[in-house]
Amino acid sequence: MISWLIYRLSRLVIATWAIASVAFMLSRLSTQQPEQVAFSRSDSIGPRGSAAVLLAGEHAMRHRLGLDVPLFYVSRRPGPPVRWQWNGTHNQYHFWLRQLLHGQFGLSYYDGQPIGPRIGAALRYTVPLMLLALLLAVSLALLLAQYMAAGTGLLRRAVLLGLLGLQALPLFALALGLLLLLANPELFNILPANDLSSEQASFGNLVAYLLLPLPSLVLSSLPELTLPLVATLRHELTQPYATAARAKGLSVRQVLRRHALPNAVLPLVVQLAGLLPNLAAGAVVVEVLFALPGMGRLMAGAAYTQDFPVLLAGVLLVAAARLLALLAADVVHYRLDPRLRAALA
Amino acid sequence: MLLGLWLSACSSPSVREAGAPIRIRWQRDPETLDPLALPNPQAIEAANLLHVGLLQLNLHTGTHSPALAEKLPTRRLLGDSLSEYDYQLRPEATWDDGRPILATDVAFTLKLMRCPELPNEAAGAQIDFIKDFRLDTANPRRITLICRGQVQDYGIASGDFPVLSEAAIDSALLLRRFTLPTLRQAQPGVAKQLAALTSRYQRLDAAHHPERLGGCGPYRLVQWTTNQSLTFERKPTWWADKLPQATTVLQARAQRLRYVIMPDGASATLALRRHEIDVLTNMPATDFNKLQKSAAALRELSFYTGASYDVVYAAFNIARPALSDRYTRQALGYLFDAQALLQATQFGQGVRTVGLLAPSSPFYNDSLALLPYAPDRAAALLRQGGWRFEKGGWWRPKVAEPLHVVFRYRAEDNMYATIGLQFRAAAARLGIAVELRPTEPSSFSQTLRAGDFDMYARTFKGNPFVYNFMPLLHSQAALESNAMRFGTPATDQLLLAIACEGQAARKQRLLRQLQVVLRREAPLVPLFYLPYRLAASRQLRHLVVSGLKPNYEAAALSWATSDSLVAAR
Numbered sequence: 001m002i003s004w005l006i007y008r009l010s011r012l013v014i015a016t017w018a019i020a021s022v023a024f025m026l027s028r029l030s031t032q033q034p035e036q037v038a039f040s041r042s043d044s045i046g047p048r049g050s051a052a053v054l055l056a057g058e059h060a061m062r063h064r065l066g067l068d069v070p071l072f073y074v075s076r077r078p079g080p081p082v083r084w085q086w087n088g089t090h091n092q093y094h095f096w097l098r099q100l101l102h103g104q105f106g107l108s109y110y111d112g113q114p115i116g117p118r119i120g121a122a123l124r125y126t127v128p129l130m131l132l133a134l135l136l137a138v139s140l141a142l143l144l145a146q147y148m149a150a151g152t153g154l155l156r157r158a159v160l161l162g163l164l165g166l167q168a169l170p171l172f173a174l175a176l177g178l179l180l181l182l183a184n185p186e187l188f189n190i191l192p193a194n195d196l197s198s199e200q201a202s203f204g205n206l207v208a209y210l211l212l213p214l215p216s217l218v219l220s221s222l223p224e225l226t227l228p229l230v231a232t233l234r235h236e237l238t239q240p241y242a243t244a245a246r247a248k249g250l251s252v253r254q255v256l257r258r259h260a261l262p263n264a265v266l267p268l269v270v271q272l273a274g275l276l277p278n279l280a281a282g283a284v285v286v287e288v289l290f291a292l293p294g295m296g297r298l299m300a301g302a303a304y305t306q307d308f309p310v311l312l313a314g315v316l317l318v319a320a321a322r323l324l325a326l327l328a329a330d331v332v333h334y335r336l337d338p339r340l341r342a343a344l345a
Numbered sequence: 346m347l348l349g350l351w352l353s354a355c356s357s358p359s360v361r362e363a364g365a366p367i368r369i370r371w372q373r374d375p376e377t378l379d380p381l382a383l384p385n386p387q388a389i390e391a392a393n394l395l396h397v398g399l400l401q402l403n404l405h406t407g408t409h410s411p412a413l414a415e416k417l418p419t420r421r422l423l424g425d426s427l428s429e430y431d432y433q434l435r436p437e438a439t440w441d442d443g444r445p446i447l448a449t450d451v452a453f454t455l456k457l458m459r460c461p462e463l464p465n466e467a468a469g470a471q472i473d474f475i476k477d478f479r480l481d482t483a484n485p486r487r488i489t490l491i492c493r494g495q496v497q498d499y500g501i502a503s504g505d506f507p508v509l510s511e512a513a514i515d516s517a518l519l520l521r522r523f524t525l526p527t528l529r530q531a532q533p534g535v536a537k538q539l540a541a542l543t544s545r546y547q548r549l550d551a552a553h554h555p556e557r558l559g560g561c562g563p564y565r566l567v568q569w570t571t572n573q574s575l576t577f578e579r580k581p582t583w584w585a586d587k588l589p590q591a592t593t594v595l596q597a598r599a600q601r602l603r604y605v606i607m608p609d610g611a612s613a614t615l616a617l618r619r620h621e622i623d624v625l626t627n628m629p630a631t632d633f634n635k636l637q638k639s640a641a642a643l644r645e646l647s648f649y650t651g652a653s654y655d656v657v658y659a660a661f662n663i664a665r666p667a668l669s670d671r672y673t674r675q676a677l678g679y680l681f682d683a684q685a686l687l688q689a690t691q692f693g694q695g696v697r698t699v700g701l702l703a704p705s706s707p708f709y710n711d712s713l714a715l716l717p718y719a720p721d722r723a724a725a726l727l728r729q730g731g732w733r734f735e736k737g738g739w740w741r742p743k744v745a746e747p748l749h750v751v752f753r754y755r756a757e758d759n760m761y762a763t764i765g766l767q768f769r770a771a772a773a774r775l776g777i778a779v780e781l782r783p784t785e786p787s788s789f790s791q792t793l794r795a796g797d798f799d800m801y802a803r804t805f806k807g808n809p810f811v812y813n814f815m816p817l818l819h820s821q822a823a824l825e826s827n828a829m830r831f832g833t834p835a836t837d838q839l840l841l842a843i844a845c846e847g848q849a850a851r852k853q854r855l856l857r858q859l860q861v862v863l864r865r866e867a868p869l870v871p872l873f874y875l876p877y878r879l880a881a882s883r884q885l886r887h888l889v890v891s892g893l894k895p896n897y898e899a900a901a902l903s904w905a906t907s908d909s910l911v912a913a914r
Contacts, residue, residue, distance in 0.1 A: 032788045036790070038467045039466075050473075050821070051821065053473045054825065056531065057466040057467065057470040060531070064464070110376040110552070111552035111553065113552060113553065121570075179612060180615070183619065184615055184618070186618075186641075189619065288608045289609050290612065291605070291612060293570060293572035297572045301374060303787075304786070304787065305384075
């Protein structure tokens with residue numbers, strides 16, 4: 001098991017490095033670079049330098065940001081004939097990788113300050129939100145799935161219809177709907193919406209202001225977790241072991257909880273690992289709508305302003321988290337499924 | 346009962362105390378408060394609270410007013426290529442530590458804006474016209490700026506930057522060893538010699554700690570949570586308090602200003618209704634109209650709207666053979682239904698225009714008629730341009746393809762999509778194929794610079810005091826800011842004459858002429874001036890509202906006293 005874990009961890013590190021490297025190259029090869037953003041205010045009146053002055057300004061900015069050194073260890077000289085040139089370690093990729101190995105994400109293009117603290121501050125909002133959403137969504141999915149698998153009454157059909165409706169609803173529409181319904185003086189002004197900026201900000205305040213974003217995330221991920229689980233539970237109920245349990249006098253709910261659920265929960269574990277990117281994407285929507293200063297806002301802002309170092313750090317974190325989640329799912333699977341243990345052994 | 350109490354507490358605003366923060370919504374974070382960088386309007390607004398320039402924009406009058414300077418500068422022309430501007434600083438102006446603000450501080454700031462290895466590239470390019478300066482040995486508060494060129498607007502631009510303290514940043518007086526021309530030319534070795542200064546500036550972290558630069562503005566930053574809020578507090582004593590009669594730009598009544606960052610418009614409108622913010626600008630048109638009709642909202646909020654100085658226009662790529670003749674461009678211009686677009690996108694708010702000047706401008710050419718929606722005239726003009734309608738399209742002799750237009754616009758804004766769809770529908774009825782290409786905002790400017798378009802829709806941000814259209818229309822700016830590639834020797838000369846003209850009557854004649862030329866040559870089709878929409882708490886007093894960004898003067902605001910509120914009811 002230990003050697004398998006080490007093997008998987010090393011694969012994870014390599015995969016994360018590969019994803020981040022591709023993202024790094026794409027960001028540097030983008031047609032829109034930070035100096036072009038800074039000098040592209042051609043839609044306003046007022047004095048501007050001549051073309052030569054603007055070009056000199058762009059060059060100065062590239063130099064200050066370290067973008068005027070070669071991109072990679074090798075580069076192609078303009079041809080013909082096409083020739084390749086060895087640049088040594090004096091290249092952007094090497095500097096970035098060296099920083100990363102020292103645990104630093106680099107400096108923001110905009111304020112010239114280290115990115116780490118900014119990401120740390122943003123994660124303080126996003127991580128509790130996502131973990132709480134995950135916890136609530138899984139708990140609700142387990143309860144709902146057992147309830148729905150136990151019968152086929154009218155109420156169950158209504159719940160199913162509701163879940164299908166939620167699945168069809170984009171998260172943005174769902175969150176906006178909740179906001180307009182529950183934080184609107186014209187309707188029900190009963191939940192706080194986005195006054196986190198209040199100077200009396202406290203943990204209680206934070207919890208209060210998560211009351212709307214949290215249900216948005218939970219409701220949007222609930223159908224994805226519940227509907228397959230219902231199908232699996234219903235399938236398990238048709239198996240001979242479930243019939244035997246029923247014959248011994250157990251109620252349907254008892255059979256579901258004690259026998260069917262442990263078998264049906266395995267696919268859910270894989271699904272949970274896959275839910276992470278959805279939640280991360282959902283965090284962008286929810287944080288923009290409810291004005292939460294989390295990772296989603298930070299990433300969206302960095303993408304808008306082409307602050308590539310911030311964007312890269314975000315990609316790296318999300319990739320690492322996703323791969324770690326997959327690894328964790330494998331470990332849990334291994335623990336829960338005796339057949340896997342036997343196969344690995 | 347508890348729910349009822351909560352509901353009533355949420356829905357009725359309590360009377361705000363004089364020291365209570367005035368909460369203003371910002372759409373995005375300022376990213377940095379470094380006065381040398383200022384990459385967005387929010388950063389500029391914050392800089393105006395923390396620092397003071399020689400001149401500052403006065404939203405009340407719509408012009409620049411003296412701030413650190415005693416009066417507007419006087420202009421002297423030197424030969425035919427230089428001009429000089431004399432500034433005299435106010436004797437009352439001091440830094441927070443009581444030291445006087447002197448001409449050496451202005452000179453230092455100009456040099457710092459050209460100092461290598463600092464985030465000042467854009468700012469440096471904007472003041473590149475300032476060639477040098479001259480200090481007066483007999484008068485430490487007098488400085489003369491020597492400018493390259495004789496453009497009239499330099500009178501404003503030469504004083505519109507935050508002045509920084511030399512003692513706070515460069516106590517070793519390192520920059521005094523260099524002249525401004527040396528720094529402008531970026532001579533080799535200068536960066537190395539200034540390494541100590543640049544390293545000190547970076548250590549100061551002006552982006553997040555503007556107070557370390559020793560500002561002379563009325564406010565100090567007391568809190569900033571990225572993407573959440575910024576709070577500014579009025580300094581107990583500020584030098585401008587001693588002035589007997591301070592202009593609007595030197596008035597700072599608000600004791601505490603809190604900018605709340607809310608990217609989403611609908612959620613910001615709700616926050617306004619819930620009394621979580623007090624001033625909201627750039628309101629979505631639907632929300633603004635709806636709230637204006639709500640009796641409950643009218644009891645709590647005041648609404649302001651009018652024409653801004655931002656004009657929406659469609660423009661042509663003149664380098665394209667199909668669009669190189671003016672008849673084709675004029676014809677396509679008649680396919681925009683500007684009135685219907687104004688109604689559809691702005692609920693009829695805003696105002697139509699004949700050119701790039703606002704109808705309220707004294708230089709507006711009211712002899713020109715507004716461009717109508719006229720597909721018949723478009724067809725006639727196309728024939729005049731040599732096009733023939735055959736096989737369902739418009740063809741020209743010796744051209745293999747029919748008339749076909751690639752129309753680009755920023756993907757983020759529905760207004761542009763509506764313009765594109767209306768134009769495409771009108772063109773289709775005439776047999777012209779239009780391909781709409783919504784373009785990602787971050788690469789839009791680059792795409793235009795690369796010339797990868799036939800037409801585009803965009804907003805031009807103007808103002809009522811600068812009439813220098815050279816960046817947009819001069820042939821020397823082609824491939825740069827003049828994405829249309831427009832410009833002839835005659836129009837270049839006209840643009841230069843307008844930019845340099847100081848006498849109002851002559852300027853009016855030239856600007857009217859420019860509007861006629863633009864109508865005839867049709868490199869662009871001005872559609873309408875956008876409206877500004879601002880809603881604010883009725884408890885606020887001294888609200889100066891303007892079509893100029895940010896549409897309000899934050900520092901001038903104050904809370905009404907409870908007595909005055911009772912009297913108003």
